[in-house]
Amino acid sequence: MSTIILRRLLQAIPVLFIVVSLTFLLVRMAPGNPFSTEKKIAPEILAELENQYDLHGSIRHQYEQYLWKLVHGNMGISIRYLNRSVNEIIEQSLPVSMVLGSVAYLLALTSGIAMGGWAAIRHNEWGDRGIMLFALLGISIPSFVLAPLAVMIVALEWNLLPAYGWGSLDQIILPAICLAIPFAAAIARLTRGSLLEVLKLDFVRTARAKGLSEDKVLFRHALKVAILPLIGYSGPAAAGILTGSIVIETLFGIPGIGRFFVNSALNRDPFMTSGVVLVFSSFLILFNLLADILYFVVDRRVKLE
Amino acid sequence: MNASPASRRRSTSLLLPFAGLAGALVLFLAFFYFFGGWSLSEPVDLTLCNGDEPQSLDPAIVTGQLEGRICLALFQGLTTRNAKGDIIPGIAESWEITPDGLTYTFHLRPDAKWSNGDPLTADDFLNSWERVLNPHTTSEYSYQLFYLVNGEAYGTGKITDFSQVGVKVPDAHTLVVTLNHPTAYFLELASLQTLCPVHLPTVKKFGNAWTKPGNIVSNGPYVLKEWRLNDYIMVESNPNYWGKVPIHRIKVLPTNNATACFNLFYSGKTDLVIDKSSIPPQLVPDLKGESYFHANPFGATMFVRYNVKRKPFDDPRVRKALALALKKDDIVQKITRAGEPVANNLVPPGSVGYTPPQGLRYNPELARQLLADAGYPGGKGFPDMNLLYPICVTGEKVATEMQALWRRELGITSIHLRGQEWKVYLNTQQLIDFDLEISSWVGDYNDPQTFLDMFVTDGGNNETGWGNPEYDQMLKTSEGTPDPAQRMQILQNMEKMLVEDEVPIVPVYFWVGMSLYHPEKLGGFEPNIVDDHRWNEFYIPEKKP
Numbered sequence: 010m011s012t013i014i015l016r017r018l019l020q021a022i023p024v025l026f027i028v029v030s031l032t033f034l035l036v037r038m039a040p041g042n043p044f045s046t047e048k049k050i051a052p053e054i055l056a057e058l059e060n061q062y063d064l065h066g067s068i069r070h071q072y073e074q075y076l077w078k079l080v081h082g083n084m085g086i087s088i089r090y091l092n093r094s095v096n097e098i099i100e101q102s103l104p105v106s107m108v109l110g111s112v113a114y115l116l117a118l119t120s121g122i123a124m125g126g127w128a129a130i131r132h133n134e135w136g137d138r139g140i141m142l143f144a145l146l147g148i149s150i151p152s153f154v155l156a157p158l159a160v161m162i163v164a165l166e167w168n169l170l171p172a173y174g175w176g177s178l179d180q181i182i183l184p185a186i187c188l189a190i191p192f193a194a195a196i197a198r199l200t201r202g203s204l205l206e207v208l209k210l211d212f213v214r215t216a217r218a219k220g221l222s223e224d225k226v227l228f229r230h231a232l233k234v235a236i237l238p239l240i241g242y243s244g245p246a247a248a249g250i251l252t253g254s255i256v257i258e259t260l261f262g263i264p265g266i267g268r269f270f271v272n273s274a275l276n277r278d279p280f281m282t283s284g285v286v287l288v289f290s291s292f293l294i295l296f297n298l299l300a301d302i303l304y305f306v307v308d309r310r311v312k313l314e
Numbered sequence: 315m316n317a318s319p320a321s322r323r324r325s326t327s328l329l330l331p332f333a334g335l336a337g338a339l340v341l342f343l344a345f346f347y348f349f350g351g352w353s354l355s356e357p358v359d360l361t362l363c364n365g366d367e368p369q370s371l372d373p374a375i376v377t378g379q380l381e382g383r384i385c386l387a388l389f390q391g392l393t394t395r396n397a398k399g400d401i402i403p404g405i406a407e408s409w410e411i412t413p414d415g416l417t418y419t420f421h422l423r424p425d426a427k428w429s430n431g432d433p434l435t436a437d438d439f440l441n442s443w444e445r446v447l448n449p450h451t452t453s454e455y456s457y458q459l460f461y462l463v464n465g466e467a468y469g470t471g472k473i474t475d476f477s478q479v480g481v482k483v484p485d486a487h488t489l490v491v492t493l494n495h496p497t498a499y500f501l502e503l504a505s506l507q508t509l510c511p512v513h514l515p516t517v518k519k520f521g522n523a524w525t526k527p528g529n530i531v532s533n534g535p536y537v538l539k540e541w542r543l544n545d546y547i548m549v550e551s552n553p554n555y556w557g558k559v560p561i562h563r564i565k566v567l568p569t570n571n572a573t574a575c576f577n578l579f580y581s582g583k584t585d586l587v588i589d590k591s592s593i594p595p596q597l598v599p600d601l602k603g604e605s606y607f608h609a610n611p612f613g614a615t616m617f618v619r620y621n622v623k624r625k626p627f628d629d630p631r632v633r634k635a636l637a638l639a640l641k642k643d644d645i646v647q648k649i650t651r652a653g654e655p656v657a658n659n660l661v662p663p664g665s666v667g668y669t670p671p672q673g674l675r676y677n678p679e680l681a682r683q684l685l686a687d688a689g690y691p692g693g694k695g696f697p698d699m700n701l702l703y704p705i706c707v708t709g710e711k712v713a714t715e716m717q718a719l720w721r722r723e724l725g726i727t728s729i730h731l732r733g734q735e736w737k738v739y740l741n742t743q744q745l746i747d748f749d750l751e752i753s754s755w756v757g758d759y760n761d762p763q764t765f766l767d768m769f770v771t772d773g774g775n776n777e778t779g780w781g782n783p784e785y786d787q788m789l790k791t792s793e794g795t796p797d798p799a800q801r802m803q804i805l806q807n808m809e810k811m812l813v814e815d816e817v818p819i820v821p822v823y824f825w826v827g828m829s830l831y832h833p834e835k836l837g838g839f840e841p842n843i844v845d846d847h848r849w850n851e852f853y854i855p856e857k858k859p
Binding site for chain 1: 367570581742
């Protein structure tokens with residue numbers, strides 16, 4: 010199995026190379042200049058800036074310069090945050106997003122499975138309908154509506170939790186919940202659907218017929234099988250949730266990496282954009298691989314490759 | 315017996331995942347506690363929202379207002395400003411100006427020091443100014459020193475000998491500056507961050523990282539203690555500063571979301587919201603009556619640029635017609651709504667000794683007449699034109715309103731909206747690749763020149779394609795005129811040409827500065843036209859018994 014994992018990791022290199030190349034080239038070719046401001050910059054200064062950032066000459070030359078730096082582990086200097094390298098910015102902001110994302114991810118996974126399981130057992134009863142209504146709303150209400158509403162009610166009306174900031178325990182709760190809700194809703198729907206299918210299968214009937222308690226039927230047998238489709242979903246979801254969300258981070262003032270995905274592209278900052286895209290794609294590849302391994306471990310019918 | 319089948323099939327032990335959740339959460343919060351950048355908050359005397367994450371804190375590099383505010387807390391130039399915005403002595407305790415207005419002799423405070431205790435001398439200014447002008451520093455504001463003799467030549471690399479530039483150090487506490495021509499606002503320039511001294515041994519030692527906490531050495535009222543990207547900046551009063559600093563520790567939040575800023579203020583988590591962009595525009599009408607809402611005139615103008623190289627805007631009659639048809643009251647009353655004064659001229663009110671020209675007032679009859687004379691009666695035959703605007707809340711609404719006004723007053727139905735995101739918009743503007751566009755200009759200092767010198771022929775910020783040798787000549791003459799009244803008269807004539815006769819631009823409204831703070835909790839924040847509020851002027855008012 011380790012050779013297979015190694016092979017998959019080696020395969021990731023060309024994928025990341027293509028992704029990062031496309032990002033860099035697209036940002037450089039998009040209209041707009043990273044250095045432009047409201048006031049025109051003197052040509053000598055602009056030339057010096059382009060020189061210092063290795064953004065002079067043909068795009069091919071710039072691209073080669075960037076790749077050369079990248080091979081040496083240097084993702085360049087940010088153009089928006091002048092005194093910081095992209096490496097440094099990612100080092101500072103990624104752990105913040107990952108902490109928030111982990112809390113939200115666990116919240117989503119556990120509450121999603123619990124809600125889905127509950128709904129499946131109470132199929133077509135009020136509990137089921139209630140949960141499915143929640144799930145529908147959770148998936149369809151975008152975070153830029155949900156988060157301000159939560160702030161308005163929980164933080165400003167009830168004064169329960171802080172509306173903004175990062176650094177203390179209570180500041181993590183509201184953003185984590187807002188970040189978790191859409192994922193929890195999706196997981197609840199997936200679990201419910203899958204569990205309903207599984208509960209109809211023969212082996213569940215056999216287990217019941219053998220006189221196992223309903224708890225054992227559910228946890229030891231049914232849920233183990235019903236969870237399989239979730240693994241496929243939760244890999245990419247983990248990559249998404251751990252690398253932050255621009256809406257949540259901007260609104261709650263969280264110094265994470267999520268806001269750079271949009272802002273660095275708007276700033277036409279090729280190094281920052283390529284850097285965060287590189288991080289996200291690595292996460293995506295890694296978590297998909299983890300999901301595949303998990304499939305293999307949980308379901309013996311699955312073979313890697 | 316067993317329970318009934320229905321209840322048997324209902325498991326209530328789905329609590330297991332919840333238990334797992336609780337355990338995992340505790341684990342992760344513990345992880346966060348130890349590794350997640352946890353800081354037990356020290357008591358902060360003042361928290362303020364500053365607009366956005368600063369691009370840099372190097373005073374030679376920064377150009378934005380929000381960066382400037384922090385830089386001017388950390389650094390101080392020869393002059394500074396009081397709460398009212400007046401120029402007062404800074405590191406220079408006094409100065410003399412020769413009668414021709416060309417030579418300034420600054421006498422530095424003998425007790426001025428750097429935050430590390432090093433004495434601050436005139437050489438520090440000389441070397442820092444060399445650094446600003448040196449093209450390798452990439453200072454976009456280096457032109458603030460082009461007023462010095464040979465400043466421009468050195469800044470553009472035409473000469474490489476800095477001793478030819480008009481700044482000399484006769485002794486450690488005297489700085490003599492020689493200007494190209496009398497510059498009435500040079501003392502204002504001397505208070506800008508670009509002209510502040512930097513501690514060159516520190517810059518040399520740390521290179522790009524010299525502005526980081528721990529490395530930075532500064533000479534202003536505050537020193538930098540912490541700087542966490544997109545999180546906060548902490549500054550503390552500088553024990554080596556020559557003057558008094560009433561508020562000891564200030565926390566600066568780089569919040570770029572107006573709603574979040576307002577939430578912070580509303581829930582009492584911040585004491586001051588400085589930047590106008592940090593106040594949600596849709597809330598402004600409701601906030602206007604509140605005691606914590608403060609609006610003040612501010613030296614910036616929103617205006618329309620025509621591309622005079624494109625038909626039909628090459629015809630001054632068309633340009634005038636569109637200007638006369640613009641009912642600017644509608645725009646400030648319906649859209650911006652913060653009490654912006656309507657602008658019929660470009661230079662904002664508040665420049666001492668300057669009387670602006672009348673400009674073109676709303677006059678739809680004359681507008682229709684002019685448009686008919688130009689060959690488009692009732693807007694018929696008017697070609698398809700795009701109105702360029704930057705995509706933001708106000709930009710889009712103002713553009714839509716203008717389009718509607720021109721349709722209603724002139725019958726022009728062929729002006730279309732063309733929104734572009736900020737960087738693309740700037741690019742289009744610099745290439746003059748638009749028909750007409752919405753734009754703004756914020757004055758660098760309080761003098762009409764900062765608005766009027768934009769429109770010299772082929773000027774870097776002209777961006778209309780318009781030019782008039784007479785206008786260029788008037789600017790030259792004004793620069794060589796030592797008599798302030800005479801100079802203001804020339805500037806007035808220039809502006810008259812700009813907004814009444816040739817009209818390559820249409821001023822629409824003057825910005826207002828907005829801020830949120832409780833006057834009983836914060837003193838020393840006074841409205842001023844330059845919207846420049848030095849933090850060492852702030853104080854906490856005594857509580858009334």
